[in-house]
Amino acid sequence: MIFSYGVQCIGLSGILILILTFFAFIAYQINANREDDDSKKMDFSPLSPWITPLTPFLWIGRMIILAPWSIVFGIFLVLFPFILIVFRPLPPDTAFNRFILKVGKGILKINTQFLRLLGLHPRPIQFSA
DSSP: OGGGGHHHHHHHHHHHHHHHHHHHHHHHHHHHTSOTTOTTOOOOOTTTTTTGGGHHHHHHHHHHHHHHHHHHHHHHHHHHHHHHHHTOOOOTTOHHHHHHHHHHHHHHHHHHHHHHHHTSSOOOOOOOO
């Protein structure tokens, strides 16, 4: 039942593609005949009228690509407020922040001393005044 009108749809689509291709060639010819200093003259590729029959397939391809991206964007829109709440920056002067800085500085000191033992981190140069 679905395919009973398939031949008619394909025929009408072919006629529509031919009409659109004809329009594209006419528009390209009119644009090419305009003066160079005309403000209405556009810079079209000479191949653009020739790929007009492929345009419906390009549209279908874009829709196939667009559908997953729109789903990903919708998920992002839903999750974005939660991400903002979970990963919000901490206030600068809290006990937890001071604890993190104390532990982090200790780890950095230990790692720097370890690298100096291996000879991979030179001692800072001391300038005499």
